[in-house]
Amino acid sequence: MTTLAPHDQRALDYLRGLGERPAAPFHESGPSRFIRDTLKALGIRVRRDRYGNLIARYRNGEPKGPPVAFVAHMDHPGFEVVDVGGRSVGDAVVARVLGGVPVCSLNSPVPVLILLPDGRRVPALTNPQTRTPNPEPRTPVGRGGGQGGERFVRLTLPIATSMTPPLPVVFDLTDFSVADGVIHMRALDDLAGCAAIISVLERLAFSEADADVYGVFTRAEEVGLYGARLMAAAKTLPRKAIVVSVESSSVIPGVSQGAGPVIRTGDAAWTFDAEAEQALVAARNELRKSRSDFKAQRALMSGGTCEATAFALAGYRTTGLAFPLANYHNATTSIPDPDGGVDAESVHVSDFLDGVALLTGAALTIARGYEAPTRSRLGPVPEEARQRLEAG
Numbered sequence: 001m002t003t004l005a006p007h008d009q010r011a012l013d014y015l016r017g018l019g020e021r022p023a024a025p026f027h028e029s030g031p032s033r034f035i036r037d038t039l040k041a042l043g044i045r046v047r048r049d050r051y052g053n054l055i056a057r058y059r060n061g062e063p064k065g066p067p068v069a070f071v072a073h074m075d076h077p078g079f080e081v082v083d084v085g086g087r088s089v090g091d092a093v094v095a096r097v098l099g100g101v102p103v104c105s106l107n108s109p110v111p112v113l114i115l116l117p118d119g120r121r122v123p124a125l126t127n128p129q130t131r132t133p134n135p136e137p138r139t140p141v142g143r144g145g146g147q148g149g150e151r152f153v154r155l156t157l158p159i160a161t162s163m164t165p166p167l168p169v170v171f172d173l174t175d176f177s178v179a180d181g182v183i184h185m186r187a188l189d190d191l192a193g194c195a196a197i198i199s200v201l202e203r204l205a206f207s208e209a210d211a212d213v214y215g216v217f218t219r220a221e222e223v224g225l226y227g228a229r230l231m232a233a234a235k236t237l238p239r240k241a242i243v244v245s246v247e248s249s250s251v252i253p254g255v256s257q258g259a260g261p262v263i264r265t266g267d268a269a270w271t272f273d274a275e276a277e278q279a280l281v282a283a284r285n286e287l288r289k290s291r292s293d294f295k296a297q298r299a300l301m302s303g304g305t306c307e308a309t310a311f312a313l314a315g316y317r318t319t320g321l322a323f324p325l326a327n328y329h330n331a332t333t334s335i336p337d338p339d340g341g342v343d344a345e346s347v348h349v350s351d352f353l354d355g356v357a358l359l360t361g362a363a364l365t366i367a368r369g370y371e372a373p374t375r376s377r378l379g380p381v382p383e384e385a386r387q388r389l390e391a392g
Contacts, residue, residue, distance in 0.1 A: 007203060008353050012178070014038065015195035015352070019176035019185045022115055024078030025098040025223045027168035028052070030115075031074040035194060035217050044201050044215075049236055053227045054217040058201050061210030064369035067241040068279070069214035070200060070359060071228065071307050072193025073221030076186070077101045077329050079153070079169035081114060092127050092154035095169050099222030102331035104340045106153050111172035114155070116163060123172060124155040171330055173344045181258075181349050186330070188345040190221070192323050192352055193246035199356045200363060211367035214241065221307060228307040232314035242276045242366060243311040245320040246359065248347060250303035250328035257324045258348045260295030261355035264320030268302045270309040276319040278372035283361030285373055287354075295354055303328065323347045323355055 004012070017038070021030030032054060039046045039056050046056040054074075077099030084093050093114075097106070104110070107128050114122040155169065173186040185191065197215040204211055214237060218227035237243065245264070255262055263280045266272050287294040301322045308318035326346045333340035 011199040016176040018191040024168040028074040056215035063367035065366040067212040071216040081167040097151040184344040189248040228310040245308035249322035262322040
């Protein structure tokens with residue numbers, strides 16, 4: 001990979017740091033601590049709401065436009081230990097499925113890691129031969145929000161390990177690696193969004209730009225957008241804020257990796273706000289003028305439902321940016337494919353870094369007060385054309 005500018009290298013370093021702190025829904029303490037510590041070191045205020053979502057804010061000068069809130073989630077599909085059995089060698093623990101894990105991981109032995117509170121990672125295997133469809137946990141724990149009804153799988157441990165549920169479980173995949181210009185991680189969805197938001201806030205702070213920008217990092221997105229929905233309902237963000245979902249979204253026909261981040265017009269459930277989207281379009285146009293190598297795409301990313309929809313349903317103006325993602329939710333083919341495989345997710349380095357640049361540009365565009373480029377381009381109908389149409 002070519003030598004990167006220092007701020008681009010730091011963006012990748014933030015992503016690496018997040019990847020080294022695995023998380024599952026309801027178990028986001030690792031990424032949460034990293035985000036809080038990193039932002040505080042940058043001099044950016046950050047607080048937790050009552051649900052454990054993080055809200056950072058950079059504000060400087062007298063921006064003309066409304067606040068903008070960049071939103072990403074800290075969790076990734078995984079499992080949660082709910083019963084530890086006898087804790088002896090060969091005994092299987094019972095784990096609840098949290099989010100859309102590949103079905104093949106429930107039908108075939110797949111390596112996973114049980115994350116202990118002291119930071120240790122205990123290797124285990126999913127064990128479909130002894131899967132329990134609906135166990136009664138010996139140790140009561142809070143119920144997860146599994147999609148389509150709760151699912152469980154047994155995990156086999158090679159060594160005896162004492163543990164107390166509930167405990168997060170993640171796939172045993174690379175935390176972070178880069179090869180041939182491609183980032184590989186267990187959980188780019190959505191740590192790439194979190195790292196991008198940190199990087200935007202850093203760039204604004206270093207340049208002391210006039211802007212009013214929130215960085216929002218939510219919990220339990222993969223099991224029902226829970227953190228975002230609760231936050232939106234509480235009206236934690238200013239009602240006039242423009243909310244931008246920053247996601248890693250599955251590649252679909254018409255979208256290519258390496259062709260730039262995607263200005264997202266909607267998701268599988270909702271079409272976003274056109275005026276809000278125009279801030280991203282305006283920033284894209286400016287970047288194209290100053291950088292011949294800048295790339296961006298525009299599409300309705302229908303592979304899933306993102307947090308922009310949660311805020312839109314609560315009355316916010318929303319738009320989105322997506323990093324084209326391969327091996328979505330760690331599925332090498334598709335999530336429902338029982339014959340597929342499990343592997344790291346991947347995003348092109350250039351897509352990620354151009355996305356950070358686009359988000360930074362959008363924050364500055366909104367702060368300046370912008371006119372929608374499409375509205376400017378169309379302009380008024382020429383008088384001659386109006387008269388000809390009136391004349392029949």
